[in-house]
Structures are given as structure tokens and as C-alpha cells.
Amino acid sequence: MANDIFNYCVATNTGKGFITHDDSRRFWISGQPANVWVCTDCVESRHWVARNNGVSKTKAEAQALVNTEVTNSQNAWDALSDEAKALTSGRPGNVTLP
């Protein structure tokens, strides 16, 4: 995957049919914070974006959206009581898009 080219988009997971088994078998797809999705760049994944009314982003734009979401999550976690923090799986970590 290190040499793959990706496309980035923002799309809302609408549930059944959003990603089909056929989609998964045809290209790699990964959900990230802020409804950002990263796919291997191919005809099928570009049509997947269109089918789901996705809004294409550059990698920098997508990373900025993810950073904002992660920062919000980290701030929310920091504001939790110690008891509530103990119930979580830890402070949300930073996410670097491939």
C-alpha cells in the first residue's frame, strides 16, 4: 500500500449499501474521523464516491478535517472527570492519513 495512490472524500455512512461486499473486494477503503474516507484511487472507487454523494478532497483538506475532529475529541476527553476517563480506552490519538 505504500506505493498506492489514494483518493479522499467526505461522505456520510448511510448504512446498508454504502459500502458493498463488491466494493470491498474491488478496492481498499478506510473510514476516518470527520466522515473522511480514503480509497485506493481507481475507477471503481471514484464511482463509489459519486454513488454516495461524496465530496472529493485533497489529502491536505482531508487531513485538516481529521485533525479538527481529533482535536475536538481530545478536548472532550480532556474535559472528562478522572472517573469518566477511566471508563474510556484512553485519550484519542492523532490520525495521519495514508
Add this chain to the structure above:
Amino acid sequence: MTDYKEIKGKTVLSIASDLDNAEGQGEIWFNTTSGDFKTIVKVAGSWSTGGNLNTARQYVNQGAGLQTAALCTGGYTNPPQTFKDLVESYDGSSWTEVADINTARSNGGATGGNSPNTACLMFGGYVTPAPGVRDEVESYDGSSWTEIADINTGRISPSGGGTQTAAICAAGDPTTSQTEIWDGSSWTEVANQNDARATGQGEAGTSTAFILAGGAPGHKDVSETWDGTSWTEGNNLNTARLSANGMGQSVPTAHVTCGQTSGGVVGITEAYDGTSWAEVADVSTARSFGGSTGTGNAGIYFSGSSNPGVATTEEWDYSSTLAPGAWATGNDINQVRSAPGGAGIQTAALVFGGYVYTGKTEKYDGTSWTEVNDMNSSRAYVTGYGTQTTGVAASGLYSPPPTNMPNVEHFDGTSWTEVNDVNTGRKFMTGAGTQTSGVVSGGSPGPVSGGKTEEFNGTSWTEVNDMNTGRGNVKSGSSGTQTAALAVAGYPVRTHVESYDGSSWTEITDVPTGVNDSIGAGTTTAMLFGFGRAGGSPVSVNSESYIFDGSAWTATADANTGKDQGTGCSGTTSLGLAVAGRGPGTSTNNFNDVEEWTQLQNIKTIAD
């Protein structure tokens, strides 16, 4: 071969061509043409999105049941810090709220065998205030939850398996190696695990055959199996993790997915084959502390940690033996045209008529096209169905002047013969059936499209019940029989799909992309559909295609060239044909290109 006959009780099949259906899975045959032994094997498993939970949350209790009958109980959201008593039931498509558990909690265990909606156990878990660890057990009968005998040792994130009358509860936090067995009335402590573990471990199996893998402290990779009496250590997971989840109702079909590694959350799924673990497909959204259930072939993973929790469901499929399908270019038809009629299958197709108002007819043998006798009445936008040797051409448009023709012709493999006209001549209908039992519907008798339906009994046409949504420019290509037909999409940009049962039309699942002048063929339970015109300005033509299985449309590979007003030929969703058509722009931008759809079984040659 002698050994094979003794083991299997039969000899190896010798055939000139490969088996081509799922029944061939696990069978061995000798292909006398290629000189190879072959078999059909499953394709790699994959995850797809399922219906979202109604209430997003995290730290749900262990899932119970099957992919098509599952329960999600309890959970937690924060902020505000709230432990949930919610229960939702999944039917393979959507989640529905059912009766709440009595004690709101997170991180419990649960098991429900094949029928969680009428017989489920939920046990342990966590809820504040301190000490928070729960030992209560609740039993579900399909309408309400009842508290029954507690587990002996309260615990968070226990692993459960089995049924409402024979269950296992193992591991959990505070870190424990204690195992308890439920016999329908009480819990009994049995042999301890070799490795105490907590904080979410993947699990699968029953009260007499169970497997645990992963967990905490730290990030464990160890797995061990329970045989009803004792635990035995097995091979390790490839990826050590805690807060993992499991799927599988038997040890050899166990799967572990998601979780937290030292590097963060992962979506990695590993499958167990009875001896070792192997990485298979990842979930699309990595997370931990979700719920999961199901079998090794068909499971689900839902919810998961991500403040304040997520509603996402993903479905695992490791049952398909179909290799990915693809469109490939075939040899061009001789006559450039759009809006022809079509009949037959990919390897024995018949295409006739079309714009610019031709009666030319061509046969396809899967390799090349041969021109045969023209129709008696040239026309475009003609409706076709039947076979290459028993084709039907119904109605259509001729110009000048523009005239809707009611004429119907039958093809006998050599020439066309006029039969009785339809009652209402029109263009852009859809059709299905045979020369002695046909049905046509929809289309445009004038400037306004309609839903008129007519049936042919071998002699004459009779008007029957209309479609619910009148439309023209409906999918071209045969779509079933007189008593089981489909009308798909249509003008202006419709997603409507209706099913005809020989008496009336019923609206069924919409096709995902609204188009008109599309191409498709098949049956009401196996249809290949695609292409078409999506509207907009400038008008765009579509190269997307879908497969319908009788209940849902699945997007599949795009064709090489977008077009509309072609025609389709197909016997199954394995082998399809899209012939001629029109590109974007003017009505004279017609094609003679052909695309062939192929989706075959995943056949493997058996090597030494």
C-alpha cells in the same frame, strides 16, 4: 484415485467444461479439455456496511445471534455519562428497538445461539457507581428480560457462547481465569483458563467447544480452546490486541476482529482454521469495544469506541464462491444503431431494429455477429424478449412521420412473421416472457408515458393491470416471464422498480441510480442492470452496473463505455451482454460496440 473413491464414496467427475455453480464448491473434477483437476473455492472474505444502530454508543455488551438475527444490548455514551439499557434487534438490514434490559450497563457478555430474539442470555458488565462490576444475568424470551441466577464471579467484558440453556462465561475484568458453565438453571465454576485475561478478547463457540484470543493485561496475542473439560493453548494471533471481538459458532470457524494494539485501534480481522490464525479483510472503520456476533461465514460488527460512540454496523461475508465480475469488450455488431430490441443470452443473442429506423437483425454466438433476415417492419425503440430462435419484437416507433407501431413479430431462428398487434402501440416499453406467454408494459404511446400492461397468450393481447408508476424509456432487455417480470427505472430519471406476478405490479427496492434508457436482462431474482441516461445538462450517460438478487441491488464493476439506448441479453447474472446504444450528445451519436459481462465461480486448478 482409488484412495479418493474410498474416502468420498465416489469417483472423480470427468467433464469437458468446468462446473459453474456454487454446488461445485469442495467438489473435485477432472477437466478433460485442459487436462487439469479443478475445484471451486470461496473468494476472500469482505466487509460491507450494514444498517446503522438507532442509538450511537460504545462499550456495548457482547453481541448475540446471527448476522440476520442479532441483538445489541446496553452500552455507554459520554458526555453526558450514561449507561444504556437499550436493546436493538438486527434483521440483516436494519435495527429495531425492542424491550430494554433491567439493569443498564456496558461491557457485558451475551449469547443467543441462532435465536437471540426469543432466547438470549446477557451477563456481567459494568455500571457506576463503584464498584461497578456486575454479576447479574438476564434472560430474554422475545418480549421481556428477566433476572435469573447470577454468575458466581462478577466481571466486566466476559466472553460468552452457547445458548440460553447451555452457555459459557469466561475471562473478564478484574483479570480472571475463571470459567463458568450455565446449564439452564445455575452457573458452575469449571476448570480455569491457562491464561487469565480481561478487557475484551475475541471469542467463538459453544459451552463445550470455545476459543478465546487476545485481551489484556498489555496487548495479548495468545489463544486457547475449551473442549468442555479443560483449556488448551493454541497458536497466537498475528496481531496482539485488547478490546477485540469474535465471530463464529464453532472453534474452527472463529474470527477475531478490531481492537486496540500498542499502536492504536485496528480493523484487522483474523480467521482461525482450527490450527492457526491468518489475517483476512479489515473492517472499513477501525475501532474497538464494539459488539459482534454471527458465524465465520456471516457475521456483524457494530458500535465501537469513538466518543460519544458510533452507530456503524459492518457485515462480514465469507461465503461467496463468485469471483469479481467484469465487463470486457466483445466484437462489434455490424449495424451501428441505438434503441434496438434484444433477446437471448450472451452466447446465443438476437438483436433487431433500432435507430435510425432499421429492421436489420443480427445473431451473436458469443464470438461474432451474423446478419440474418430483416424484420418485416423497420422500427426503433422496439421491445424484445424471448430467445435467439424464438424472439419477439413488440411495438416501437417508425419515422417519418413519427408513428407508434402496434406491430408484433416473431422470429423462428431464420425469419420474422407478423402476429397480432398490441392494443396500444408505443415506444420504450419493457417486456418479458416467450412467444406464447409474454407481457409488455410502460412506454410512451404519445407525449406522455404510461403504465399500460398487456399480456400475450400466443394468439392475442389483453390489457391487464397498469404499473403503479407509469413511465417510458424503461430498461431494455428481457426481464423474466409473464408471471415474474421486472420494470426498472425509466423516464425522466426514475429509480422505481416494480415486480409483476402475472396479475399486478408491486413496488420493490429502488435501483440506487436513477436513469432512463438503461440496459438490463435477467430474471426477478437475478438481473444485470446498468448504463442509461442520468439527465442533467449536458446530459450524461452512465457506465455503472448493478446486480439484483431479488431483494437488493449491489453495485458492481463499471462498463468500459457509458451509453444509453442499447439493449441487453442475459441468461444469468454470470454472463451478460450490452449491445449498441448511444453516447452523450446528439441522437446520432450511435454505437455498434458490444460489452460482455462475466462473473464466474472462483475455480482453482489443483496443483501437485
